[in-house]
Amino acid sequence: MLGKYRLFHFGWVIILLGALLAHFIQTSGGIAIRDLRFNGTNGQVLSGLLYVPPGVTAENKAPAILAVHGYFNSRETQDGFAIEFARRGYVVLALDQTGHGYSDAPAFSNGFGGPAGLAYLRSLDIVDTDNIGLEGHSMGGWTVLAAAAAMPDAYKAVVLQGSSTGAPFAKEGDPSWPRNLAVVFSKFDEFSDFMWGVPRAQDLPTSPKLQAAFGTAEPVVVGEVYGDLAAGTARILQQPNTTHPGNHLSSEAIGDAIDWFDQTLEGAKAIPSSDQIWIWKEIGTLIALIGFVVLLAGAFEMLLSTQAFAHLRREPAGFAHEKRSPKWWLAFALAAFVPVITYYTFFYWATLVFPASAILPQSFTSQIAFWAVLNGVIVFLVGLLLRGNKVEGRGDIFGSVLIALATVGIGYLFVAATDFFFKVDFRFWVLALKPLDLVRFKIALVYLVPFTVFFVLALRGLHIGLSVRGDSRLVQYLSNVGAMALGFVVFLGFQYLTLLFTGHLFSMNESLTTVIGMQFLPLLAVVAFLSTYAWRRTGSYLPGAFINALFVTWYIVGSQATQFPVS
Structure with missing residues (x-):
């Protein structure tokens, strides 16, 4: 049984080690x-x-x-x-x-x-x-x-x-x-x-x-x-x-x-x-954050082995491409770079369409959601235009929702327990995951809708539109991480190389939006990892889409400012 659930156990052990390190550093000397x-x-x-x-x-x-x-x-x-x-x-x-x-x-x-x-x-x-x-x-x-x-x-x-x-x-x-x-x-x-x-x-x-x-x-x-x-x-x-x-x-x-x-x-x-020791606390919470991602994958694997979710397990049914042809590379480039090309524009449009209100009380969460949904639609349309072989990848919707709720729920319990016992969140720098209070939980339920739409569309395009026959496990993971995050690697690299050599960002009037974009690089890499992990075990894009919708909504709502009072 221990070997069967080794990834889950590995995840919570990593979390415990990271949380203990962070706790002992921040309480150093009594x-x-x-x-x-x-x-x-x-x-x-x-x-x-x-x-x-x-x-x-x-x-x-x-x-x-x-x-x-x-x-x-x-x-x-x-x-x-x-x-x-x-x-x-x-x-x-x-x-x-x-x-x-x-x-x-x-x-x-x-x-x-x-x-x-x-x-x-x-x-x-x-x-x-x-x-x-x-x-x-x-x-x-x-x-x-x-x-x-x-x-x-x-x-x-x-x-x-x-x-x-x-x-x-x-x-x-x-x-x-x-x-x-x-x-x-x-x-x-x-x-x-x-x-x-x-x-x-x-x-x-x-x-x-x-x-x-x-x-x-x-x-x-x-x-x-x-x-x-x-x-x-x-x-x-x-x-x-x-x-x-x-x-x-x-x-x-x-x-x-x-x-x-x-x-x-x-x-x-x-x-x-x-004489400073704080960096070890930062390292500790980073270890815990990595352990959280491992824990989610392990929890998903553990749940798949139960009778309730065993019917979801199957191999992916086919591949969209026999090899990486020019059409594949074009689809990959569009998936990677359209989100950064539209980044500033869609964020600005969101301020006009969705100002802060009692229903959408977090202005930047609204901007992120608006940008995400529009890019999900673009990815879907690109998939229709650059369609490869037909691949069946939808799977069981109801079962996918339930296993996603259970997976993220297990992860949430570990975050809440770590906060209760050690008073640390899972973070590195400005990338942070912490328990939600009741007000932000209610806010998250609203924003979960557009983020679910985005992840269903985006991850459908990723796994049905970009899968290649014969890819090894490593190549599949790296390819999907690249499709999700490569655009932000180039975007942020260009902005900060410009800052290094000129003293200011290339987009001088978008400093805040650029800084916020730094979080998307690791976040999208985690999204690609979790969705690929789920896809390889279920042959469906839905479990990964729902897991990431829950996780990312939680992360974003918990880290953003609330500009409008919510009862």
């Missing part, structure tokens, strides 16, 4: 992590993770830091910063912005949740309220600036990671506000024009807005302290060698934040900023 819900402005419920160093009590108070993620991320994205701050003796509140993670919608409301987060942190009897720092990445920077503007005497220092003062979302910076400001803006940040009004991040020292905040008419010198620390007017600019989302994976960016708080706050441990 740090305790509390999962919080607290009332914010106008009764809005906010979520956060509270990191409490050992020995901190009401009689032995500690300095504290409010740490906030950026747009479309969640409290766990700040883990690298939170772990290192807590190791140095800071109480850390990693906040879910409004409309993100487990905090109530809508996004952007009530200062993004920043003022309420700072007020909550100050209310804790274990916090030294004379030594509080604020750290935020991207929109999280505007979140902590909203807190600084609402409570100007409630903090001592600010670190903006890839963020800015000023319009359209924050108060303008000047030589005295915010207090003791560090701007950590990477050399290859994709948002320099939007944030600071300069076309390239390397030009940031010449930004008039930055110079106004630093009180100088000359280019700001990187690494030089301006103003006076004791008076709260100190400023410093640091430019780590990374990108905007890369700040979360940069020991340099995290070290810059550590160094600034070491200079501006009192009561922390003197641990050098070069």
